Amino acid sequence: xxxxxxxxxxxxxxxxxxxxxxxxxxxxxxxxxxxxxxxxxxxxxxxxxxxxxxxxxxxxxxxxxxxxxxxxxxxxxxxxxxxxxxxxxxxxxxxxxxxxxxxxxxxxxxxxxxxxxxxxxxxxxxxxxxxxxxxxxxxxxxxxxxxxxxxxxxxxxxxxxxxxxxxxxxxxxxxxxxxxxxxxxxxxxxxxxxxxxxxxxxxxxxxxxxxxxxxxxxxxxxxxxxxxxxxxxxxxxxxxxxxxxxxxxxxxxxxxxxxxxxxxxxxxxxxxxxxx
Numbered sequence: 144x145x146x147x148x149x150x151x152x153x154x155x156x157x158x159x160x161x162x163x164x165x166x167x168x169x170x171x172x173x174x175x176x177x178x179x180x181x182x183x184x185x186x187x188x189x190x191x192x193x194x195x196x197x198x199x200x201x202x203x204x205x206x207x208x209x210x211x212x213x214x215x216x217x218x219x220x221x222x223x224x225x226x227x228x229x230x231x232x233x234x235x236x237x238x239x240x241x242x243x244x245x246x247x248x249x250x251x252x253x254x255x256x257x258x259x260x261x262x263x264x265x266x267x268x269x270x271x272x273x274x275x276x277x278x279x280x281x282x283x284x285x286x287x288x289x290x291x292x293x294x295x296x297x298x299x300x301x302x303x304x305x306x307x308x309x310x311x312x313x314x315x316x317x318x319x320x321x322x323x324x325x326x327x328x329x330x331x332x333x334x335x336x337x338x339x340x341x342x343x344x345x346x347x348x349x350x351x352x353x354x355x356x357x358x359x360x361x362x363x364x365x366x367x368x369x370x371x372x373x374x375x376x377x378x379x380x381x382x383x384x385x386x387x388x389x390x391x392x393x394x395x396x397x398x399x400x401x402x403x404x405x406x407x408x409x410x411x412x413x414x415x416x417x418x419x
Contacts, residue, residue, distance in 0.1 A: 165239040167230070168204045168397060169406035172223050174234075174241045181253045183222060187342040188263060188317045195220045195336055196345040198247040200227030201394035202386075203325060207409075216329030218409055219336075224250070228369030229391075233398045237405070244369075248350040248360070254318055254343065255282065258289035265289055266311050266341070268331075269297035269322025270351040277355040278322075292316035297323040308335040318343040322351030 164171045173180075180196075187194035197220030207214040217223060224245040225231050234241040258265050267275060267282075275296050282291065292314040295307050308331075311319060319341045321328040328346035336344055352358040360366075361374035372391075400406075 165234055165241060166405065166408060167234055167237065167239060167241075168401060169409040170199065170204075170207075170217060170223060171408065172199065172225060172230070172234070172241065175224075175245070176242050177245050177249065177253060180222065180224060180245050180250055181257060184254060184318070184343045184345075185257060185261075188261075191340075191342055193336060193341070194222060194343050195332060196250070196343065197223045197329070198226035198245075198250075198346070199223065199230055200225075201229045202227075202390045204230070204397060205390050205393045206325070210326055212330050213326035214409060216326060216333040219333050228366075228371075229394060232369065233394075233401070236398065237401055246366075247345070247347050248353060251320060251345065251347045251350050252354075254320075254345065255286050255289065258318060259286035260288065262288055262290065263317040264292040264315070265318045265320060266292045266314055266316035267294040267320055267322065267351070268307070268311070269320075269328070269347075270355070271298065272296045274351060274355050274357055275322075277357070278351050281354055281356065297321075297327075304331060304335070308338060311335075311341065312339050316341055318345065320350075321346040322348065324348060 163174045165174045166172075175183075184194055184196070197217050199217065203213065203217070207217060224247075225234070225241050226245070226247045228244045231241050231244045255265070257263065265282075267278060269275070270278065275294055279291065279294060282289070293310065293316070295310065299307060319339065321331065321344075323331070323346065325346075325348065328348070332344050332346060349358060353360050359378075361371040365371060365374050
């Protein structure tokens with residue numbers, strides 16, 4: 144996968160897709176709306192060609208500067224979307240506007256809708272066993288038309304990862320969803336995506352907790368104002384206040400720097416690691 148300034152070039156890329164990308168903070172972000180993101184995933188399932196979905200928010204943009212593994216995992220994505228409203232606002236301030244926020248959890252729900260309508264199969268990887276079990280019950284209730292090809296909790300060690308990847312490959316799901324924190328989910332996908340043979344791969348973070356009913360998502364008004372982080376802060380102020388203060392300030396500083404001197408496209412300087 145070769146990178147140029149302002150453009151992500153792939154063997155199957157097209158001029159139309161290149162024109163939809165925006166170079167932001169050194170990353171080539173897809174400037175598309177939710178419906179098109181879902182349609183790309185639908186086409187990937189039909190053709191059995193991999194669609195590795197990545198999402199970015201303020202925290203990831205800050206963290207990838209000091210986390211090469213996270214950086215390389217994001218660069219390896221086939222579709223990179225703005226999960227955070229702050230990224231959309233920054234893109235507009237920088238004159239490289241993204242049309243809308245495509246939140247990872249919303250894309251997750253849309254893809255479950257797709258699986259339900261078309262009787263597609265999914266695999267769920269992540270969360271604690273009891274949360275995963277609750278999620279499976281909710282999915283069976285809300286989307287009875289989809290098929291659950293398999294599932295595994297997210298509390299496994301590095302030595303167990305190849306065996307879990309092999310189980311996913313053997314289950315042959317149409318979509319794989321990872322309910323794990325960054326950068327663990329991105330690293331797992333980058334390490335094993337070539338052996339999994341799964342068309343759509345999407346790391347959804349804490350979405351398992353939300354759909355399982357463990358965590359309450361911010362009201363729609365808060366989401367539209369880009370204040371979901373503030374809603375989470377109200378729920379867990381002692382644990383999150385320092386993280387959000389540092390991250391938000393750092394992201395503002397990066398946006399100011401980007402306005403003065405745009406970051407060059409980040410380089411993927413190594414081949415994806417093998418699955419063994």
